[in-house]
Amino acid sequence: MELDSKIPEGPLAEKWARHKFGLKLVNPANKRKYDIIVVGTGLAGASAAASLAELGYNVKAFTFHDSARRAHSIAAQGGINAAKNYQNDGDSVFRLFYDTIKGGDYRAREGNVYRLAEVSVNIIDQCVAQGVPFAREYGGLLANRSFGGAQVSRTFYARGQTGQQLLLGAYHALSRQVANGKVKLITRTEMLDVIVVDGKARGIITRNLLTGAIESHSAHAVLLCTGGYGNVFYLSTNAMNSNVTAAWRAHKKGAYFGNPCYTQIHPTCIPVKGDYQSKLTLMSESLRNDGRVWVPKSQQDAEKIRKGQIKANDIPEDARDYFLERRYPSFGNLVPRDVASRNAKYVCDEGRGVAPTGLAVYLDFADAIRRDGRKTIEAKYGNLFEMYEKIVGDNPYETPMMIYPAVHYTMGGLWVDYNLMTTIPGLYALGEANFSDHGANRLGASALMQGLADGYFVIPYTIGDYLATIGPGDKIAVDHPAFKEGEQRIHDMNNRLLSIKGSKTVDEYHKALGHIMWDYCGMSRNAEGLKKAKKMIQELRAEFWQNVRVLGTNEEMNQSLEHAGRVADFLELGELMVDDALHREESCGGHFREEYQTEEGEAKRDDANFTYVAAWEYTGDNKPEVLHKEELEFENVKLTQRSYK
């Protein structure tokens, strides 16, 4: 199939307006004749479900949580970008667009990213009107902070809980539509398959997590707002239940998967402690506004720290290496995430890491506290410091924090066109679940922006075009054989998992997969390691299906069975990520191939051969996937070697 991104013609700044005008509309009175399924109620899902219901469509929204307010968007701390230029510091839609394209290492579509920057200003308006309590100046106007990869202050924030407040805004809007009867909210229910008939998405198969009931739901269109797949690494900053299942099962039904190897490793997370650890906790990137990152200059000092013989504060100023400030004088501690993460890895690889594991660097607030006073720092980061102290048991006002990179976000996801439609007509992917706007690396405070842009300001326009084209009669009832067969497939898969009765737990397989992914397809990758990983994943997957132990039955609440299905999908996705990382013989953004780097150790792109989106097509169980390429065209920015020096 030929990939058509449907990027509109015309000058960059006019593309979205022209496109909107060209889209077909559904008459207000006819909207109630259409049913739309929204899977996931994070930022993208809740905002889409609420906005579509406001327009008059009948929406069914699904979440596996007990409430629509618990999706992992809630954990985003630092903020949301918008090109408001309230600070009069030279920001503009074009600058946000440019920073995002450059930050993504020139692997995103110009048209999409420009639209994202354009609607960013509407998001802030919308959220303020909903009552989101953004930080304010004394005059009552909105405050901003700066974030990595930008030299302007354009990040809006609500203390260290911006994601929570934005999600609650969307949750409130969604709740209002539930009360109005326009959204039917179905909680504690997981999507396990998408039903495709005559080449169009017709509905989904779900499992009720309380009763185990497997059910069909049909609609005119299906929106997957199901987040990213960072938990393929087992340890990540994602929530425990975040998974790829909805996206992966759609992939197996014909939705291409875009750039699966683009994963973001966040530089400021609390380091790993022991093998019982279940997740990693992020410390907001906003901390890099005031915290200075350093390690000792000498390996000897670092070793003494690791052995507990001396403490961070015993190292004199001239024996400290503020390595980000040294290597990148103009961006300093605010270089983009991929650059900051890689540099932390380098200094630890040199034997200068500081935790007992050797895998940590310092993030030091002593200078900021001296300069601004403890009170100011407390007002800005108080909750983050408390969180750190609860987990680690150290007081960051007195000793520097220890941080290390951890898997945080996946830029890859289901391939979508400009309308956010996947390669299955009628099936859309929004937010982190799609691949679209961040290229090979996402800038801080841009995930919230993209999730809400997709849900509030893109899908309400683009979905109408599809619905008006197919017409209200083009829907299939749930008693259609395709739905019955879909239900049976899920029964069969669950029965198979339950009947293995092997000796290892689901968690053990998940951890083993995570180790492979982190070691060979993590912060840096090479061909030899990736080939090895591919084989290891195949073997692990085969063993899983022979030896996993899942107790209980399908017809009850069964958390092991839920987890088993998700890990089964991760075991397939992992191999595709490795294939994608292996085929992309260049370094770009979060994808760092050791064979392709500049003399200074920076990512070296190969624009002549790899300026494309890799979209993978599933061809059957244990068969190699087929690669399709969507060439990226740059008419408004010049591709340069990214420099933050």
Added chain:
Amino acid sequence: MKITLKVWRQKNSNTPGKLVEYQLDNISPDMSFLEMFDVLNGELTKKGEEIIAFDHDCREGICGSCSMYINGRAHGPQTGSTTCQLHMRSFSDGDTIVVEPWRARAFPVIKDLMVDRTAFDRIAQAGGYISVNTGSAPDANEIPVPREVADTAMDAAQCIACGACVAACKNASAMLYVAAKVSHFAVLPQGQAERTMRAERMVAQMDTEGFGACSFTGACSVECPKSISLDHIARLNREYLGAKLTSNNVQG
């Protein structure tokens, strides 16, 4: 560390439950409380016993999913924190720890330590929002909000809807949850249009759900992982009274 756990096991809402004892020998003080449950569930699976069901997700204290009642306290002995943020270093070697689900009529047990908190969502649906359709908002800076007002709104808005306030209350009252929501909107200029109706409707729904009355003992605020202040309950009382005095809502 060696720990003895007494955990509430209950098959479903129709079957009586009981405390079951488990011994754990290899617990690290750096482990989180929920990681200890992961270890226990791994061991139970190997032995062929049914795992303990509990709600959890973000494991960083913000999603509000986790909900254990530990040694008689909601979210355990550490104040201002959720169960997922509690670490075993808060306990001593040889301790016996009793773990129960939230206990409240409006939060029926689903299984083991998992309860049904959808009553909170229905209260939010009754009026916990500002009615503004997507696309109809004015420029964000056209609505100035004094900084202290924004701070008060944020203090209230950071509620994570975990239900610890209800669990901690001898009356199983949901006043702190409802107060946080009402207060968040009542102080903001954007929330004025629906201010009275919101207070009336949310309180009415709270009563319908079967939560108890508030006798203002303050246990809720002490046990709240976000330390939400009792001031918000005072504000809710004022909002509710004011709403009733000026109400056009004849059914209320």
